[in-house]
Amino acid sequence: MSWNTFGRIFRFTTWGESHGPALGVVVDGCPPELAISEAMIQPYLDARRPGQSKFTTQRNEPDQVKILSGVFEAPDGVQRTTGTPISLMIENTDQRSKDYSEVAKAYRPGHADYAYDAKYGFRDYRGGGRSSARETAARVAAGGVARLVIPEVSIMAYVSQIGGDRIDPANFDAGQIGQNPFFCPDAEAAKRWEVLVDEVRLAGSSIGAVVECVATGVPAGWGAPLYAKLDADLAAAMMGINAVKGVEIGDGFAAATLRGEQNADPMRPGSGAPQFDANHAGGIAGGISTGQPVVLRVAFKPTSSILIPVPTISNTGEASEIRTKGRHDPCVGIRGVPVVEAMMALVLADHKLLHRGQTGR
């Protein structure tokens, strides 16, 4: 974890700005001999791609991933990873040439504009530059590689709440997630959200959301206590996604309201692995996976780029007012779903290799 690199053995480094010629990621430390192709990574980018419904930003990007290094035809004729760095690049094609003079001079409250100037002295203000959610395309591409490392694991994320409206657990149907523009497992909630998010969009506003993610198939033993705990790494991975303000593992904040006997996950003999009567812990104890599903929840704030004017200051410190023009993202949490999945895959791939390295298991 450093400036723009994440991971310890399975490491990735992203680069690029919203309106530069391209963005990309270098995945380093991927094990050799894994079958890989652009076609195996592209679906994850397609899921994240903007402009697929009126509920996400209308930026239109094909987001075609190219593999530039680290793969080669193996003796069996299949293209495989070679163990050397895998460089993935995505060209930017829809950098709409527009007038950035306003955003260049006035800070959007809630956005990274002011903080970047305070840190670096100036910034690439076009489309948010490096702080744009567009960078998450690179993480999603890297996540596609990470999944090759952990074939034993299945990852499923979905939106469980938009604004104050939550899904009903009784309606949960994983098959629904791909059937609506909200990655929503509750068909009825999806219908309500169509009305809600459309209203938000037409008002030029935005709204927050909660994304849940479940990883099944993680064996017991992954995690590197005490300062590379699996849950600590997941918290960092998720909190580092644009617009995220909260992370919970298992019961999260609800656990604070419980008593010890309510929060225990009693164990029973099982075949091969123990059986647990509950999963309040979200599959992690002492920073190490228990073999239960790894469960987490992530809070996305409403994006600060809205069409409603907000008081602000200029970069010379004078009072001003700003409103976003053109494309905007009424509920950025929706497109967060593939990003949460990617970060889950990236953390788990790294921990699988760490565990193998330290213990040989």
Add this chain to the structure above:
Amino acid sequence: MSWNTFGRIFRFTTWGESHGPALGVVVDGCPPELAISEAMIQPYLDARRPGQSKFTTQRNEPDQVKILSGVFEAPDGVQRTTGTPISLMIENTDQRSKDYSEVAKAYRPGHADYAYDAKYGFRDYRGGGRSSARETAARVAAGGVARLVIPEVSIMAYVSQIGGDRIDPANFDAGQIGQNPFFCPDAEAAKRWEVLVDEVRLAGSSIGAVVECVATGVPAGWGAPLYAKLDADLAAAMMGINAVKGVEIGDGFAAATLRGEQNADPMRPGSGAPQFDANHAGGIAGGISTGQPVVLRVAFKPTSSILIPVPTISNTGEASEIRTKGRHDPCVGIRGVPVVEAMMALVLADHKLLHRGQTGR
């Protein structure tokens, strides 16, 4: 961040088990020439020390910190840091010799027992070994050193909720925090909690809690996007504390329920730095501090060591039942307060040095 090391420039590595001869921490990368003494670090350990009220574990440890390296009398006659590793050690004195045969053989549900065995093949089961909250004494000692690096910053943490009972913001009085055994800023809540936690204690149960932490004086510009964002690092630091299951920055999960215009922190011209009308962001935007107070909340689960029997399995996979004997901690979140403060200090110290290194500011 690696196995047992945290930080990038200001790094610390902890070692030690609950019932070994001692535990300690090596702080590496501390700037030279800072005045330091054991007396400057001891108060933080005293605040965390167990056995100070009936509401925390009755283990009785003096927790005296010793400085073994990295300091020397400077030409001005004051003992100062030399820029070399500072080794701090705390001896374990109250390792009550008791019978560990039960905990050696049966896993405590919710505890790290089973996960450690799954990872490492066996474990030091005495008092939880390495996974014991006792290790946080080392973090708190390191935090005492970190505070020397950031004299411009004030850090205040407190318990804001025990079980379902929250403090009333209208009663908030920082002066109360040191006046009750709960680090509670609301005198009335503190009275209610006495009854609540005593009841929990007598029932042999435990209860969860929420700790809030506010750091004021952090200048704008600290944070290293994209994968060492200030909020991502804080999330990792907090989620890595024993028994923590959730972290929020600023409004956290509540932000998911808001609209963009509600969540904005409008800016006004100020003297020196801008003024903000609100702080929904918790002082961090784009992973970089904004100059507002850094605000976070941390959820502690109820500890799983309770006197109420829970079904479990033995380390040979057979059905069993377990209950903790002897000392137990009815509300581990209370003693989390100095640990949360320490981790806040450690992350901020590291980011101050990182920012200086990269930008010279």
Add this chain to the structure above:
Amino acid sequence: MSWNTFGRIFRFTTWGESHGPALGVVVDGCPPELAISEAMIQPYLDARRPGQSKFTTQRNEPDQVKILSGVFEAPDGVQRTTGTPISLMIENTDQRSKDYSEVAKAYRPGHADYAYDAKYGFRDYRGGGRSSARETAARVAAGGVARLVIPEVSIMAYVSQIGGDRIDPANFDAGQIGQNPFFCPDAEAAKRWEVLVDEVRLAGSSIGAVVECVATGVPAGWGAPLYAKLDADLAAAMMGINAVKGVEIGDGFAAATLRGEQNADPMRPGSGAPQFDANHAGGIAGGISTGQPVVLRVAFKPTSSILIPVPTISNTGEASEIRTKGRHDPCVGIRGVPVVEAMMALVLADHKLLHRGQTGR
């Protein structure tokens, strides 16, 4: 330092193979606000570029560097670094399509072929794949960025020996270095080397060389003892260059033959900094720069790709024989000169930022 990343604060990650579509480097942690352009980096690549004389490999590559991210027009109208990752890419254009069936199946003794197969199970054998000296183009590009960080430092490298023939210190003329195809500061030696290397080339053989490098202007105080000592980092940086087998700082192995009073660098009062009567230490004591010129020497072996047949085995373990066909590099040390300079710049840039981060100096 990890898989394919070098550096701590000023970090770079390279990717790419000899015969892939491109190779590149991501420079992360570069300070913001430094004036930068492709034209400022290109000259270093031009100096390293192959095919410029008959004494280096005849591969013909323009090696044009492109900046893909991390730069933007600053308020003063100059393109500057933004503090975000700088992605540099160099396209491969002369991947001569030739028959690789022989090298795919038989290991070249002395080359990385066998070791890569032993590690990774298979390899990209085209032109040496990842182990090709072509990758050093990416390091040289990164070195061009590093130089922007250390304008106070001048770096000069040159070939001091080819085979057994050394330069005569009495003939040393820095102005000669750019005047001959050997980066040789001794005009007479350069003439001898023309004959020597041509003979080696025509014989289809190769020959070793020694490169010396001097960095002036390094202030006292850079270096991070004990395990990121300036000399230790330089040793790693140099030994990691293809074909390098030895590194000396200052007097190096000659110091082993001296007595303490011969090896001392006596100090005298100077203006601003002390004066030294000698520089046996090569400008580094205790892992920290002393303010004297940093001096090192690097031994390059003769490249193992020669036209003379050598006994070897096939990748199925059978006895075979191999000789390199087509282009070959009779003295790879020559082209090592810009690479040694680049690595010197990269290490110094990193240590300048580390020093500033830890001490504020």
Add this chain to the structure above:
Amino acid sequence: MSWNTFGRIFRFTTWGESHGPALGVVVDGCPPELAISEAMIQPYLDARRPGQSKFTTQRNEPDQVKILSGVFEAPDGVQRTTGTPISLMIENTDQRSKDYSEVAKAYRPGHADYAYDAKYGFRDYRGGGRSSARETAARVAAGGVARLVIPEVSIMAYVSQIGGDRIDPANFDAGQIGQNPFFCPDAEAAKRWEVLVDEVRLAGSSIGAVVECVATGVPAGWGAPLYAKLDADLAAAMMGINAVKGVEIGDGFAAATLRGEQNADPMRPGSGAPQFDANHAGGIAGGISTGQPVVLRVAFKPTSSILIPVPTISNTGEASEIRTKGRHDPCVGIRGVPVVEAMMALVLADHKLLHRGQTGR
């Protein structure tokens, strides 16, 4: 590799000064379940211990190592590593209380005194403080743990040269190494060195030396190209030892004088692994082990603490003169032998785990 930490998965962090209460090392990332005891580590410290002959410093330290954490009795009744940090401590007992006023004020040329002051502003000057070779006791202790990780590897180091006097390869007898105070494998050279070093000692001078080290049993495939190459890591490890000024792998600088066909290590079919006709490469190609013995040579300068006066300056910049009083080390390279062995073990242990982590082999 960072400030005072070395390694990636198998990491160690040292702390302590020459005249502080103790020095120590925290070994983190050691695999679990390895049998370990103080008695298994002590012999390495005994080999390095000063005061064992008149040819090394007369400081008298028992250098008893204590294990403070990370070990526990396994179910089989044997004390084993638990996978948690192993804290090792060595108390300083012979910190002769002497007058340090001279060394506090005047810099010893060639020593780290001036550089430390330039970096840190002041320093612990007692016995060299952190820059003392005494710190290598901690590395040697860590090396003792590293050896438990690589039982398949045998490491042998010896002094091959003192001043200008080299051993005769024809006299090489490994059995001699432990039979003389010089770790010398040539009995005749050892006799000559008795005279030579005694003369140096009586003259109050010091003399340089070369240490060679051979590791057998390293399988092919260890090493992490391109920036954690096995040879680059070894170079950093060796150059970071006090007084070291040069490192060679295999033929080292001699390779610069060879032609390609002379330097090749021809391969023949072997049983299990290939056979090599020579080992010019020193067992490493492309940064990866080849299965041949790993061979390196390390140059130690003569120590700068001599009884002969040398011109210097005071810490206020005035002309002065200094000579070391009391104990001195006439040939510091001799005691470098166990340190070189320890660093070899530490690098190899780390690379074994890295290789396993990335490739599963």
